Amino acid sequence: MTLGSVPVLITSPLEDRLVQEIADTDPRLNVLHEPDLLPAPAYHADHALPVVDTPEQLARWQALLAEAEVLFDFGPLALAESLATLPNLRWIQATSAGVGQFARRIGLTRSQVIVTTASGVHARPLAEFILMSMLMFVKGAFHLAAEQRAHHWQRYAGEEIAGKVVGIIGVGRIGQEIARTLRGLDARIVGAVRDPGDRRPEDLYLDRLLSMDQLDTMLADLDFLVLCCPHTSQTDGLISAARIAALKPGAVLINVARGAVVDEPAMIVALQSGHLRGAALDVFAHEPLPQDSPLWDMPNVLISPHSASTAASENQKIVDLFRDNLRRYLDGHPLRNVLDKDLLY
């Protein structure tokens, strides 16, 4: 490789400062960044993919993609299905952790292109969302909000995290981060993963570690069911109507995985009946959540617009990961966070 011989194309909005950091990583890199082709970010760490409006833009994108060896993010949605067959493309660094289904849909899992995820970057913001939601339920924040609207002062007793039984489905970076945080508050934590292998519960900050096959054995004990697993063929519809019915009455469901992991109509019925005490939801079967969804008006439901993972600090963390991976790539070492094309995470 010679000076500037590895073309790296930036395909979603990124601060100039961070683009410069990427370029400064190694002189062998040639960073391609054309801000006028990229959408304006609507908020910090908005990874909106480009929309191609004109034939001229289309031609520019096609030329850039044909040249690129490395992509930062997936580029225009309109061209996503071409990525698997681009002549020079070797590697795509995603800006999200849950990209398995998308990569499969656009053919990348049947190609030679390496995809690395942003797994880990969002663990802390998601753990904080989960912790906030759990505290809001144990401390009665939904009750408090209603009392405040009514200017009504009535003392009451809340609950505590201590002793609550929390089931975590998927104990990757997010699951471990929430487990670590909850240990300090003396929750009892059970995790379920596809294959526990020889991992010990304590290595993952858990009291117990089950395989997904044993999921049904824990449902009746749970005060909180936390979903932070990848969306795969195994987890699609995992939390079925039958499993919701098997949950302890009064359990709370927290979903930061993907809407498709839950039978949403069955969840709505359980929230209406009170079998589920409440839910904190960052993901939905259809996003944006339709205007007429009954979830919007439920007093025991917290709706987050798929933003629980998003924090102002996010782009820096993704760029730190990308730079580490670029050094590994240039040195011929294995990359971090490589997407498993069978497991889809």
Next chain:
Amino acid sequence: MTLGSVPVLITSPLEDRLVQEIADTDPRLNVLHEPDLLPAPAYHADHALPVVDTPEQLARWQALLAEAEVLFDFGPLALAESLATLPNLRWIQATSAGVGQFARRIGLTRSQVIVTTASGVHARPLAEFILMSMLMFVKGAFHLAAEQRAHHWQRYAGEEIAGKVVGIIGVGRIGQEIARTLRGLDARIVGAVRDPGDRRPEDLYLDRLLSMDQLDTMLADLDFLVLCCPHTSQTDGLISAARIAALKPGAVLINVARGAVVDEPAMIVALQSGHLRGAALDVFAHEPLPQDSPLWDMPNVLISPHSASTAASENQKIVDLFRDNLRRYLDGHPLRNVLDKDLLY
């Protein structure tokens, strides 16, 4: 002492099971418990003091108080000022931590009667209230609630606890518990106490430890100001209009101490102007918070009816403490949580 020779009078509502635990602590105790003289608890761990309605009730209370050597809680408010001069009374175990001002007002701090507080019992529930409030502000929960009411889906970027500067006024059990919890989320934590002595910050889970005299040096750096100090002559009005003005613009105030620690009108002005980004308040200048207080309707204020410390597990914890103190008392050993009659905590 002979069998059952130490009369212990229960003067606020307590479950029969826990009264029995107290009686079982030692055969030298003679537990006096007349449930028909006690109010019905309005919620778990409601420590409502008895109201004396009839001359007959008054006579019964006077007889019981004259006999008692040890009180569990302070008994009828109407008789509180008699406690300092009762013939046999030696010790009162309170069910609250912040009883210094009350004990002073009813003359106990000028008497020989020992008062022990429930300090420590409420630390975890209060730390969880503080943590919940901080997470609600960093994750934008107030914004989310408004969006949900409007059925409005708009992605956004939240913030994180990591890197936030938190000032804790009063680093007793509550302050240490919130500091311990926040360390796991990488906040930067400064504590201020009356007299640091030779304590090291790390012993209190802090990054820095200041004396109250140095309070003004930290205000401009704080993202969160957390009040969990006792109400004493030194902390009365501590957070004055001038100190509120000296806070970093956009700071959040969290008060679980006492309303009198803050200049409430100045706080309200700062919340209206946006100088304070918000507040989470469990205590107020006047309680119940008056119907016409502007605080009720502020979208950036969380109102809690002096209940953040109250949890279903509380009575068990207080009784555990009381039983330990009863054993110490009978054995002539120093009690735990003795109220300092000068410092008032």
